[in-house]
Amino acid sequence: MTRADFERHGVTRLRYLPTPIIYSESNMNRLQLIGQASETTSQTDNQLDDLGLVPAPDTAHCLFAPLHYEPKYAYPLLVWLHGPHGDENELFRVIPEISMRNYVGVGPRGNQRMEDGRGCRWGDADEQLGQAEQIVFDAIDAACQRYHVAPSRIFLAGFEAGGTMAFRIGLRHPDRFAGALSIGGPFPLGGTPLGQLEYARTLPLFIAQGRESETYPVEMACQELRLFHTAGLGVTVRQYPCGDEVDTQMLKDMDTWIMEQVTGTPSVEHPTYFLGDAP
Numbered sequence: 001m002t003r004a005d006f007e008r009h010g011v012t013r014l015r016y017l018p019t020p021i022i023y024s025e026s027n028m029n030r031l032q033l034i035g036q037a038s039e040t041t042s043q044t045d046n047q048l049d050d051l052g053l054v055p056a057p058d059t060a061h062c063l064f065a066p067l068h069y070e071p072k073y074a075y076p077l078l079v080w081l082h083g084p085h086g087d088e089n090e091l092f093r094v095i096p097e098i099s100m101r102n103y104v105g106v107g108p109r110g111n112q113r114m115e116d117g118r119g120c121r122w123g124d125a126d127e128q129l130g131q132a133e134q135i136v137f138d139a140i141d142a143a144c145q146r147y148h149v150a151p152s153r154i155f156l157a158g159f160e161a162g163g164t165m166a167f168r169i170g171l172r173h174p175d176r177f178a179g180a181l182s183i184g185g186p187f188p189l190g191g192t193p194l195g196q197l198e199y200a201r202t203l204p205l206f207i208a209q210g211r212e213s214e215t216y217p218v219e220m221a222c223q224e225l226r227l228f229h230t231a232g233l234g235v236t237v238r239q240y241p242c243g244d245e246v247d248t249q250m251l252k253d254m255d256t257w258i259m260e261q262v263t264g265t266p267s268v269e270h271p272t273y274f275l276g277d278a279p
Contacts, residue, residue: 061139062088063146064095064105074150076178076262077143078103079136081158081165082110083184085119090159097251102259104147108139110162122158122165126191133169155258157181159246160215164188167205171196174203179261181206183250184216187224194231205235206257208250212243 066075078098082090091107110120111132122132136156143149154177156166163185170180171193180203187193194200205228209221221237228235236257240250260266 060088060109062091062107063143064091066103067100071148074148075104076153077149078105079156080107081122081162083159083162084121085114087119094251097248099255104143104149106139106143108135111135122161124165124168132165136169153178153262155179159183160185168193170203171200174199179204181254183208183246184210184213184244186216186220197231201232204261207237209239210242211239215244
């Protein structure tokens with residue numbers, strides 16, 4: 001996504017973000033998340049325990065304890081919202097690629113079953129949004145009750161519809177979150193996501209977009225950038241040489257970005273700019 005791409009779609013007065021490391025097709029390390037709910041849920045308890053992952057009995061979420069967990073340290077909490085055909089155990093595949101040490105993690109299950117019965121999704125119609133929010137906040141409460149979590153360092157992240165839901169919930173409750181991240185999930189359109197604009201401007205946002213994505217194409221991303229600029233939102237946007245999938249570089253960049261928010265120290269390799277900064 002070059003400056004010319006932005007300008008072609010009418011995006012001006014945008015300080016272009018430095019391009020992240022671009023991987024060729026031959027060395028991209030991608031994670032297959034779609035349609036693997038049944039495979040993940042068949043993992044044995046011993047395998048989950050090896051990664052610090054704790055299936056929560058009689059609930060629709062799982063918990064992750066960081067390696068060498070220190071009870072006296074208040075950890076950031078990463079809430080992962082799975083993509084379509086997924087479930088709460090998607091956390092099992094993504095968090096080892098993000099960080100085994102930096103976060104407590106929780107993965108709630110989406111509020112709607114997929115029509116074909118393969119996993120779940122996040123339904124965000126008006127009548128479904130309240131249910132989705134309750135699921136997410138219940139999962140956060142469960143993580144905070146079990147582990148030592150810093151209340152001011154809770155981050156929402158997700159893949160595709162999960163990323164869209166992360167933005168939707170984060171912008172509806174910007175005082176409760178330290179940031180929201182979306183991998184391949186478009187900005188939410190309905191339901192007045194910017195209804196609390198003054199407070200929404202304080203919520204840092206991170207977007208990872210695949211160059212060949214059909215779910216979240218570059219044209220849509222450019223349209224959203226104009227909205228972000230007009231609204232005065234603080235957004236980091238990065239593009240990757242992939243389609244509708246997750247690769248490990250996306251997750252590594254997520255970890256770097258989240259830790260920048262936690263420490264207040266911008267990365268030298270990947271500095272964060274705000275839309276609307278003078279070029």
